Amino acid sequence: MKVPITVTVNGVRHSSEVEPRLLLVHYLRDVLELTGTHVGCETGLCGACTVHLDGEAVKSCLVLAAQANGCRVTTVEGLASDGELDEVQRGFWEEHGLQCGYCTPGMVMIAHDLLRRSPNPGDAEIQRALGGNLCRCTGYQTIVASVRNAARKMRAKKPVAAARRRR
Amino acid sequence: MPVARYTGRKVLRKEDPRLLTGKGQFVDDAHLPNTAHLALLRSPYAHAIIRKLDVSGARSLDGVLDVLTGPDIRGQVETIPSAAALPDLRIPDHHMLAIDRVRYSGEPVAAVVAENPYIARDALDRIEVDYVPLPAVVDPEKALEKSSPVIHDQWKDNVAGTMQLVSGDIEAAFRKADRIVKVRLVNQRVIPVPMEPRAVQASYQPGEKMLTVWSTTQIPHTLRSEIARLLKIPDNRIRVLAIDVGGGFGSKANVYPEEGLVPYLSMRLGRPVKWVETRRENMLCTIHGRDQINYIEMALTKDGRILGLKVRVVVDIGAYLAMLTALIPTLTAIMSPGCYRMLAYSFEMTEVFTNKMATAAYRGAGRPEATYLIERIMDVAAAELGIDPAEIRTRNFIPSSSFPYTTRTGLVYDSGNYQKALKKALDLAGYKQLRKKQAQMRKQGKVVGIGLSTYVEICAMGPARAFAAGGGWESATVRVEPSGKVTVLSGASPHGQGEETTFAQITADELSVPFDDVVVIHGDTVAVPHGIGTFGSRTTAVGGTAVYMSAQKIKNKMIEIGAHLLDINPKNVVWRDGKLASKTNPKKATTYQEIVRAAYSAKNLPPGMEPGLDVTSYFSPQNFTFPFGAHVCVVEIDTETGEVKIVKYVAVDDCGKVINPMMVEGQVHGGIAQGIGQALYEEAVYDEGGQLLTGELMDYVIPKASQLPVFTCDRTETPTSVNPLGVKGVGEAGTIGATPAVVNAVVDALAPYGVTNLDMPLKPEKIWRILREKTSHRGTETQKYRNKEIAKLGVFVA
Numbered sequence: 001m002k003v004p005i006t007v008t009v010n011g012v013r014h015s016s017e018v019e020p021r022l023l024l025v026h027y028l029r030d031v032l033e034l035t036g037t038h039v040g041c042e043t044g045l046c047g048a049c050t051v052h053l054d055g056e057a058v059k060s061c062l063v064l065a066a067q068a069n070g071c072r073v074t075t076v077e078g079l080a081s082d083g084e085l086d087e088v089q090r091g092f093w094e095e096h097g098l099q100c101g102y103c104t105p106g107m108v109m110i111a112h113d114l115l116r117r118s119p120n121p122g123d124a125e126i127q128r129a130l131g132g133n134l135c136r137c138t139g140y141q142t143i144v145a146s147v148r149n150a151a152r153k154m155r156a157k158k159p160v161a162a163a164r165r166r167r
Numbered sequence: 168m169p170v171a172r173y174t175g176r177k178v179l180r181k182e183d184p185r186l187l188t189g190k191g192q193f194v195d196d197a198h199l200p201n202t203a204h205l206a207l208l209r210s211p212y213a214h215a216i217i218r219k220l221d222v223s224g225a226r227s228l229d230g231v232l233d234v235l236t237g238p239d240i241r242g243q244v245e246t247i248p249s250a251a252a253l254p255d256l257r258i259p260d261h262h263m264l265a266i267d268r269v270r271y272s273g274e275p276v277a278a279v280v281a282e283n284p285y286i287a288r289d290a291l292d293r294i295e296v297d298y299v300p301l302p303a304v305v306d307p308e309k310a311l312e313k314s315s316p317v318i319h320d321q322w323k324d325n326v327a328g329t330m331q332l333v334s335g336d337i338e339a340a341f342r343k344a345d346r347i348v349k350v351r352l353v354n355q356r357v358i359p360v361p362m363e364p365r366a367v368q369a370s371y372q373p374g375e376k377m378l379t380v381w382s383t384t385q386i387p388h389t390l391r392s393e394i395a396r397l398l399k400i401p402d403n404r405i406r407v408l409a410i411d412v413g414g415g416f417g418s419k420a421n422v423y424p425e426e427g428l429v430p431y432l433s434m435r436l437g438r439p440v441k442w443v444e445t446r447r448e449n450m451l452c453t454i455h456g457r458d459q460i461n462y463i464e465m466a467l468t469k470d471g472r473i474l475g476l477k478v479r480v481v482v483d484i485g486a487y488l489a490m491l492t493a494l495i496p497t498l499t500a501i502m503s504p505g506c507y508r509m510l511a512y513s514f515e516m517t518e519v520f521t522n523k524m525a526t527a528a529y530r531g532a533g534r535p536e537a538t539y540l541i542e543r544i545m546d547v548a549a550a551e552l553g554i555d556p557a558e559i560r561t562r563n564f565i566p567s568s569s570f571p572y573t574t575r576t577g578l579v580y581d582s583g584n585y586q587k588a589l590k591k592a593l594d595l596a597g598y599k600q601l602r603k604k605q606a607q608m609r610k611q612g613k614v615v616g617i618g619l620s621t622y623v624e625i626c627a628m629g630p631a632r633a634f635a636a637g638g639g640w641e642s643a644t645v646r647v648e649p650s651g652k653v654t655v656l657s658g659a660s661p662h663g664q665g666e667e668t669t670f671a672q673i674t675a676d677e678l679s680v681p682f683d684d685v686v687v688i689h690g691d692t693v694a695v696p697h698g699i700g701t702f703g704s705r706t707t708a709v710g711g712t713a714v715y716m717s718a719q720k721i722k723n724k725m726i727e728i729g730a731h732l733l734d735i736n737p738k739n740v741v742w743r744d745g746k747l748a749s750k751t752n753p754k755k756a757t758t759y760q761e762i763v764r765a766a767y768s769a770k771n772l773p774p775g776m777e778p779g780l781d782v783t784s785y786f787s788p789q790n791f792t793f794p795f796g797a798h799v800c801v802v803e804i805d806t807e808t809g810e811v812k813i814v815k816y817v818a819v820d821d822c823g824k825v826i827n828p829m830m831v832e833g834q835v836h837g838g839i840a841q842g843i844g845q846a847l848y849e850e851a852v853y854d855e856g857g858q859l860l861t862g863e864l865m866d867y868v869i870p871k872a873s874q875l876p877v878f879t880c881d882r883t884e885t886p887t888s889v890n891p892l893g894v895k896g897v898g899e900a901g902t903i904g905a906t907p908a909v910v911n912a913v914v915d916a917l918a919p920y921g922v923t924n925l926d927m928p929l930k931p932e933k934i935w936r937i938l939r940e941k942t943s944h945r946g947t948e949t950q951k952y953r954n955k956e957i958a959k960l961g962v963f964v965a
Binding site (some may be wrong): 008019021022030033034035036037038039040041042043045046048075076077079080084089092093094096098099100101102103104105108116124126127128130131133134136137138139140141142143144 | 179180182183184186187189190191193194196197198285359360362363364411412413414416443445446662663664665722828830832836837838839840841863864865869870871872873875877878901
């Protein structure tokens with residue numbers, strides 16, 4: 001038995017027939033071939049598979065594809081536009097916030113989630129936000145610095161965007 | 168050539184944009200049409216006889232393509248390899264799928280291939296196995312007793328191999344001693360946990376007779392040779408790909424059963440086959456690290472000078488030998504004397520089979536164990552003799568004037584200045600003030616400790632003569648393309664370390680080309696020259712040198728061509744502002760592009776010169792390198808919960824010359840994180856039945872962001888002459904330095920409670936119990952102090 005779903009991923013609508021037990025992360029990776037979202041544990045403990053579901057960070061190994069029916073999903077592939085890294089990605093690049101890069105898409109997605117809620121987080125707040133995302137390479141210090149750096153870039157960009165809207 | 172524009176500077180990594188945008192090429196990311204999926208049935212028992220194995224239920228499930236057991240493939244495939252690292256090493260047959268008996272929980276018993284991974288896993292539940300459980304051997308010291316069950320019947324006991332090393336008159340050194348200190352340490356079993364579990368994918372093209380294998384490996388060429396041997400096919404019919412690999416820390420420097428099974432099944436079925444490890448499998452069936460019991464005795468004079476060191480080691484190596492299992496503890500043997508002079512040294516080791524996963528290389532691989540034991544006993548000696556831990560180290564350091572220094576174990580330490588690194592670390596930490604502050608805080612009832620470690624490690628593996636099978640070199644091709652852009656092909660296989668960047672820095676400087684014009688390719692055996700791989704902090708020191716050598720040869724060839732075009736002697740030209748010009752007449756010049764054109768057109772080359780700009784070099788070092796450093800850790804213990812909080816961490820590391828300081832610091836950070844992980848949180852726990860109790864990330868704690876301190880990192884820079892770059896390697900330094908620094912700090916914190924040693928991991932419960940048990944004496948003191956403080960406030964205490 002398969003169930004029909006329609007999911008908007010990175011702004012593109014996809015209609016598929018999926019097995020009810022198919023995990024969202026496997027739907028993204030194996031059906032849509034968006035392999036930027038990684039699988040690190042299948043138990044919701046490592047955060048490598050973090051994506052945004054209707055704007056909120058979720059671990060896509062803990063969500064069934066069928067549960068995402070009618071939802072908007074953003075993956076790491078949906079961030080950079082025209083080949084330009086966004087503020088968070090740039091923030092990580094400049095501060096050496098990644099080594100092997102396997103946890104990185106999840107880190108970038110959780111950083112976005114934090115900065116949407118809290119544009120100027122302190123280090124302890126960043127560490128707390130990263131609590132569900134594991135990295136074995138960096139020791140996290142550069143990841144925390146990356147998120148701070150990203151926050152600065154986003155704050156610097158915002159007034160411009162706001163001014164544009166006013167005009 | 169001109170001054171360095173890139174080396175020695177923070178250059179952002181070439182790897183990052185693809186990894187940050189989700190465009191990396193990890194093994195599981197390759198989707199081939201018509202791929203079948205492998206799942207493995209694994210033994211639930213640590214030790215059992217397989218009486219009956221019925222796979223018919225799995226075979227009959229819709230979507231299942233093939234089911235195999237050990238007996239099915241016996242004789243068709245060879246056994247899993249292991250390096251014969253000890254003369255008396257017993258190497259048991261290690262089959263891809265168990266035959267008749269299983270010897271660790273998680274050992275593969277049957278393989279199912281199905282149309283998708285979900286069906287493959289369903290089918291595993293339909294396989295019926297009749298096991299006869301045998302008593303499990305889990306304690307390595309009990310495993311050596313006569314009464315212990317024997318794991319491999321062809322031998323009379325569980326000894327896998329032994330090693331003895333004696334240097335100097337050890338008994339005389341101990342007779343002369345004013346003081347002998349002793350300690351028993353357990354260096355617990357830990358799990359590497361790279362964030363990317365292992366994965367293997369294979370596809371066979373019958374027309375070309377070409378087998379392509381994608382694997383999460385640190386050693387693509389070794390894997391290629393081993394697949395050739397395992398499956399009995401020629402190595403030039405195999406292509407191994409490992410482009411992006413999500414961390415390894417040594418655990419992927421092996422050849423695993425799945426790396427034989429997947430290609431075998433792909434050829435058998437005539438379709439691509441993929442296997443992706445689950446995290447549970449990664450914890451259970453990818454190699455573990457450490458797991459040594461160390462008995463250490465040190466003979467000293469009363470003023471704290473080391474006379475002799477005796478080390479006896481029991482290593483729990485698990486049930487079978489992975490490739491480097493037996494070798495790793497030999498590094499402990501040669502590195503245990505550490506940074507210190509001594510008159511005599513003895514080392515005695517027994518490697519023991521148990522019903523567990525094999526141990527092998529985990530970040531540091533034998534050296535963290537060495538550094539841990541010497542740095543712990545230095546603190547034990549300091550405490551017993553009443554000498555400051557920094558002072559006792561200083562008194563025993565090999566002096567900086569003695570390098571190159573031949574150690575008690577026959578190594579030649581290339582260069583070093585241990586005192587300088589220690590002094591820098593102590594100054595950065597404010598050691599003297601810290602000790603004063605500690606005394607004050609103790610009076611206030613606070614439990615605070617300061618720990619040091621000074622380490623030397625052995626890196627840049629390594630000279631060919633040091634290994635039974637030779638090797639130890641690394642290769643690189645540098646090619647200036649007809650466009651003038653540069654391609655570097657490396658035989659090493661970085662998997663997070665970032666050598667696409669460092670190799671491009673080296674090349675860009677040597678050839679005076681923009682950094683962005685250099686592309687670095689690795690992890691593809693049909694593209695790159697034969698290589699050894701990435702492990703043992705070797706890639707920049709050995710592989711980078713091969714890149715440097717090739718770039719130099721290309722540069723020299725370009726100078727010859729350019730001088731020929733200018734019709735002057737190559738000795739009389741100089742590179743200046745992107746041009747090759749006459750030293751005496753700067754107007755007489757040719758450009759980089761003109762030289763490239765000349766090299767490829769071949770119409771006007773110096774007589775006898777071959778066309779093209781493509782050079783491959785192999786660098787075979789004549790010695791290891793010996794990076795060193797000093798770490799200082801300050802901890803505060805929560806007396807209510809027993810939790811250890813690291814309040815300050817200072818690391819001074821000396822890895823010789825630095826190509827990219829940002830990345831060196833990144834390596835140190837990550838290493839310290841893993842070292843702290845072992846000291847405070849991590850332990851692979853098996854129960855008495857041989858079941859792994861810490862088989863998920865819920866039970867096995869790797870540090871989270873909030874559990875690590877801010878690292879203060881600095882360096883001293885003592886170059887090596889072992890390679891022309893002067894680099895020593897830094898991938899494992901942090902792990903080696905951190906663990907003893909943290910444990911020394913915690914033991915120091917608890918010294919007022921009479922604690923002289925503690926075994927890792929120093930989890931809150933362990934510390935809390937100690938605090939509780941020892942409060943009879945200490946508690947009253949604390950209570951008295953509290954009462955006094957409260958009395959000062961004028962509050963009535965009932």
